[in-house]
Amino acid sequence: MLTDLLFGAYRKKVLGLLLLHPDTDYHVRELARQTGTAPGTLHKELARLATAGLLLRKAQGNQVRYQANQQCPVYPELAGLLRKTTGAAELLADVLAPLQPTLACIFGSVASGTETATSDVDLLVIGDIGFADLVRATHPVQAELGREINPVVYSVPELQRRVQAQDPFVMDLLRNPKIFLTGTEHDLSQLTGHTASAGV
Amino acid sequence: MTLANLLAIQRLLAFSATPEGVQRLLAAAVRNLADAQLAQLSAENRFDAAYKCIMQCAMLGLWAQGYRTSTSQPGHHQTALQALPLTMGLPNDIIIVLDALRKQRNLNDYEGDPISDAVVSECLAQAQALLAHTRKFLQTQFPDLLATSKKN
Numbered sequence: 001m002l003t004d005l006l007f008g009a010y011r012k013k014v015l016g017l018l019l020l021h022p023d024t025d026y027h028v029r030e031l032a033r034q035t036g037t038a039p040g041t042l043h044k045e046l047a048r049l050a051t052a053g054l055l056l057r058k059a060q061g062n063q064v065r066y067q068a069n070q071q072c073p074v075y076p077e078l079a080g081l082l083r084k085t086t087g088a089a090e091l092l093a094d095v096l097a098p099l100q101p102t103l104a105c106i107f108g109s110v111a112s113g114t115e116t117a118t119s120d121v122d123l124l125v126i127g128d129i130g131f132a133d134l135v136r137a138t139h140p141v142q143a144e145l146g147r148e149i150n151p152v153v154y155s156v157p158e159l160q161r162r163v164q165a166q167d168p169f170v171m172d173l174l175r176n177p178k179i180f181l182t183g184t185e186h187d188l189s190q191l192t193g194h195t196a197s198a199g200v
Numbered sequence: 201m202t203l204a205n206l207l208a209i210q211r212l213l214a215f216s217a218t219p220e221g222v223q224r225l226l227a228a229a230v231r232n233l234a235d236a237q238l239a240q241l242s243a244e245n246r247f248d249a250a251y252k253c254i255m256q257c258a259m260l261g262l263w264a265q266g267y268r269t270s271t272s273q274p275g276h277h278q279t280a281l282q283a284l285p286l287t288m289g290l291p292n293d294i295i296i297v298l299d300a301l302r303k304q305r306n307l308n309d310y311e312g313d314p315i316s317d318a319v320v321s322e323c324l325a326q327a328q329a330l331l332a333h334t335r336k337f338l339q340t341q342f343p344d345l346l347a348t349s350k351k352n
Contacts, residue, residue, distance in 0.1 A: 131285075139296050
């Protein structure tokens, strides 16, 4: 994965957890457990990231807790990068690959970064794929993410029919942010004949 | 989790179904499956009819084993589906799909999300398979429940 290359697998895990849960602070041991890393090395790593201004370091009695620093000038860009490459996106891209979808993306609150603790992951898959196959492929990811996955599958003709009929659900989906797992925004607008932000 | 455990936590209630009751519910499931195949209906309503057939089959499984769901408890549809491996020996692989159909129904009923062609055809295929399975299960394990009592 691209972010493994940029950050290193282990730093990516830690940043992914902290920057995608900016309202939560974590104790080092908690971070080590959740990311499967050694607390010893993690201590140094976190201290360096705090010195650089990316994390907030809070001493609470004899405990040190870390939290994402949302005031850091590059916080939005880094969080966006991690949102697209870790967690739901990475896991779903892996399990969808064998089904060879024409296009696949996450939409809804997870894509726009407005998800709450109980939000589903809304998944759009375009292709000649059966609903049962999609459900079976994505089911194991639910436990890993701690979120339910809501899969929506359309064949290319059905997608085009719904766009033509101005189906409110599909029009809303096209207008709002997406994280592409297979294909790009451009591929989607080729399929639908609509540009992403077009009001029509 | 066993059926007895589900009874203990009041997700299920003890229930003794009559042959007439079982046959009436089975006939309703058959009608719903037929309605689900009416091409002039909307995708939503065909899906609803097929889903109803699935739920009625799940109830038949529970009834035959001496239970019914507690409809005063939230999530009784989920309980009925998750009991299927215990009542009629369905594999978990099928339950995953049936439970996903239940979620589609919630999203359609309460949020207006559309039902896609793929979901209608899957729901129909699952209803057909489950109804056939339920019939065979009743015939082999509980033939008394299918017997007609027209002796006098």
